[in-house]
Amino acid sequence: MTRIEKLFSNKQKDICNIYFTAGFPSLNDTEKIILTLEKAGADMVEIGMPYSDPLADGETIQQSGSVALKNGMTLQVLFEQIESVRQKSQIPLVMMGYFNQVMQYGEEAFFKKCKEVGIDGLILPDLPAAIYEADYQQLMKDNNLNNIFLITPQTPDERIVYLDNLSSGFVYMVADASVTGKQKDISNNQITYFERIEKMNLSNPRLIGFGIADHQSFSTACAHANGAIIGSAFIRALEKSGNIEATIYDFIGMIKNEKVGV
Amino acid sequence: MLEANLDQKKYDVDEQGFYGEFGGAFIPEMLYPNVEHLRKQYLEIMYEPEFQKEFRALLKDYVGRPSPLYFAKKLSAHYNTKIYLKREDLNHTGAHKINNTIGQILLAKRLGKHRIIAETGAGQHGVATATVCALAGLECIVFMGEVDIERQAPNVARMKMLGAKVVPAKSGSRTLKDATNEAIRDWINHPNDTHYIIGSVVGPHPYPDMVARFQSVISEEMKWQLKEQTGNENPDTIIACVGGGSNAAGAFYHYLENEKVKLVAVEASGLGNDTGKSAATSVLGSKGVLHGSRTLLMQTEDGQVEEPYSISAGLDYPGIGPMHAHLIRSGRAKVFGSTDEEALHAARFLAKMEGIIPALESAHAFAVLEKMKFEKDEVVVVNLSGRGDKDLATYIDFFKLNG
Numbered sequence: 001m002t003r004i005e006k007l008f009s010n011k012q013k014d015i016c017n018i019y020f021t022a023g024f025p026s027l028n029d030t031e032k033i034i035l036t037l038e039k040a041g042a043d044m045v046e047i048g049m050p051y052s053d054p055l056a057d058g059e060t061i062q063q064s065g066s067v068a069l070k071n072g073m074t075l076q077v078l079f080e081q082i083e084s085v086r087q088k089s090q091i092p093l094v095m096m097g098y099f100n101q102v103m104q105y106g107e108e109a110f111f112k113k114c115k116e117v118g119i120d121g122l123i124l125p126d127l128p129a130a131i132y133e134a135d136y137q138q139l140m141k142d143n144n145l146n147n148i149f150l151i152t153p154q155t156p157d158e159r160i161v162y163l164d165n166l167s168s169g170f171v172y173m174v175a176d177a178s179v180t181g182k183q184k185d186i187s188n189n190q191i192t193y194f195e196r197i198e199k200m201n202l203s204n205p206r207l208i209g210f211g212i213a214d215h216q217s218f219s220t221a222c223a224h225a226n227g228a229i230i231g232s233a234f235i236r237a238l239e240k241s242g243n244i245e246a247t248i249y250d251f252i253g254m255i256k257n258e259k260v261g262v
Numbered sequence: 263m264l265e266a267n268l269d270q271k272k273y274d275v276d277e278q279g280f281y282g283e284f285g286g287a288f289i290p291e292m293l294y295p296n297v298e299h300l301r302k303q304y305l306e307i308m309y310e311p312e313f314q315k316e317f318r319a320l321l322k323d324y325v326g327r328p329s330p331l332y333f334a335k336k337l338s339a340h341y342n343t344k345i346y347l348k349r350e351d352l353n354h355t356g357a358h359k360i361n362n363t364i365g366q367i368l369l370a371k372r373l374g375k376h377r378i379i380a381e382t383g384a385g386q387h388g389v390a391t392a393t394v395c396a397l398a399g400l401e402c403i404v405f406m407g408e409v410d411i412e413r414q415a416p417n418v419a420r421m422k423m424l425g426a427k428v429v430p431a432k433s434g435s436r437t438l439k440d441a442t443n444e445a446i447r448d449w450i451n452h453p454n455d456t457h458y459i460i461g462s463v464v465g466p467h468p469y470p471d472m473v474a475r476f477q478s479v480i481s482e483e484m485k486w487q488l489k490e491q492t493g494n495e496n497p498d499t500i501i502a503c504v505g506g507g508s509n510a511a512g513a514f515y516h517y518l519e520n521e522k523v524k525l526v527a528v529e530a531s532g533l534g535n536d537t538g539k540s541a542a543t544s545v546l547g548s549k550g551v552l553h554g555s556r557t558l559l560m561q562t563e564d565g566q567v568e569e570p571y572s573i574s575a576g577l578d579y580p581g582i583g584p585m586h587a588h589l590i591r592s593g594r595a596k597v598f599g600s601t602d603e604e605a606l607h608a609a610r611f612l613a614k615m616e617g618i619i620p621a622l623e624s625a626h627a628f629a630v631l632e633k634m635k636f637e638k639d640e641v642v643v644v645n646l647s648g649r650g651d652k653d654l655a656t657y658i659d660f661f662k663l664n665g
Contacts, residue, residue, distance in 0.1 A: 051565075051566065052434060052566040052567045053434065053439065053440075053443055053552070053553075053567050055289075055290060055443060055446050055447065055450075055553075055554075056290040056292065056447075056450065058447070059433070062433050062434075066433075066434070069566065074564045075564055075565075076564075098551070099288055099551050100550045100551040100552070100559075100561070100565045100567070101564070101565040101566075102565075103549065103550050103551060103565065104548070104550055104561060104563070104564065104565030105564075105565065125290040125291065126288045126289055126290050126551065126554070127288070128286060128287060128288055128289070130278075131286065131288075149291065150290065150291040150292070151291060152291055152292050152294075152295075154292070154294075154295040154453050155291060155294070155295070156295070159294075163291075174291065174292060177292060177450065177451065177452075177453045177454075178292075178450065178451050179292075179447045179450050179451060182451070
């Protein structure tokens, strides 16, 4: 059982998963960000591996990735940082990145390294499901890694079932037809989509991401799924931050609409 | 006529969209419905008699096809062989790019799309897309790197004159690769009404195959033109430049399975392959995923895509179409590299010998004539993919033609 699966076996509602780009704002902020997020009440952390060509990401995450790369972030540095975090925290950790990074590292070596440093799951949005099934499903299972697929409002029902069956840990529900970081209110069409998926009784828990930026969108998402994923809004908060810890407490407090902190 | 060729072949795409180990559709789920919709329908639509009729009529009456196959007498005497030029430079808008955009615009209409997006580097594909959008009366948005917008001002003006909106790509290195990223992101944000006209044999399946099929009109014409002029539809050698590789794909297409025909792909070596300023992907690249397909690309050890360099914006791309990756790695095609300087001199040589100013991209193909050995009666076809008007500023600069 991965830490993600353990989390969902204990808690099925209001899961707060925060995304950040590793190496942003500074190269060595990874540990501080993860540990503070945990203290502030995040249930899970998604670590973005900065990439030169992040196709599914909007401007905010692209920018943070460019900064991170300029800061010198590499997979090797990131794995070392995560290894160190794991000595201090058991929060579920998901890595998000693009398949080219994994290919270049060597797929098998990458999965093994993830297991070794204590990663629980992977989100690789451009890894085709059929290729995963044929080439990597067993390898990832052998390394105790969840693989999380995305579904979108345009994904046909039978493909949702297929992707749910291939996923483990949770299913990532993309809230809207967009790249990450588009800020707008959740529409009735989106609610209809959330409800349609709710009724499908998927085998995995569902987290809703893309466009979740404040308490209102977070609670709407939580009402229709097991929780939500927040990325760009958190990056924007970090961008303006003078004090990362204080920013994180404020941010989680804002999302949950409660006072959090030490 | 183009015919739907669905038999499994050694160098053609397989049913999963792979050329050997290269190709496929490595795309985020957000793009899946669009790409899948296209994949299921492209062959059926392309080979409908009505589609073919319309496509052929436009190629003939609007583009000006067939493009001539010209026996270059002086060039042949100089290299002591028989050199034929496939004159894609004489097409409307000045390059082979329009063969594909005509095809895709007709396809987009049949798919019910009314908003067209495209990426462009030098602006040739952007102009070709803006042209067919004007023709079809469809909205046109072209993504172009901020850096390229600055250095290709005349083509930006052409696109605008044709009614297109040119959107600067401000991410990454702000060149062709980033324009492609922006176009893909736009498509993610507009999943219902938009068709993305990719300009080369790159991108997720079915794009490489679809673009190759539209461009295959080049080698289809070569066959009967050669038969007419030499008595044999097969040349000994075909030479074409490769960035993404659409003109080469078109020139090679009908000869892919005929291994007696030598295929020569010419990459841009920029300032030289060992200078860090090159775009010779097959030499400097390694296996990876770029813009939705598994192919060869220039990247760091950490899998970050590297910025290529070539004086020719059309060859300044860090990847190569999966078909070419397969042709090269399987040994079916031979690769040469031409540097900026070799291409420039080849352009001037062609201009002086034959009265034809080639595009800088095509000039890279001509530069290898210096490096290859030919038999006296060998039939060599060079695909002259575009004309040099757009590169005049570069030629003026290099050859000091202003004084």
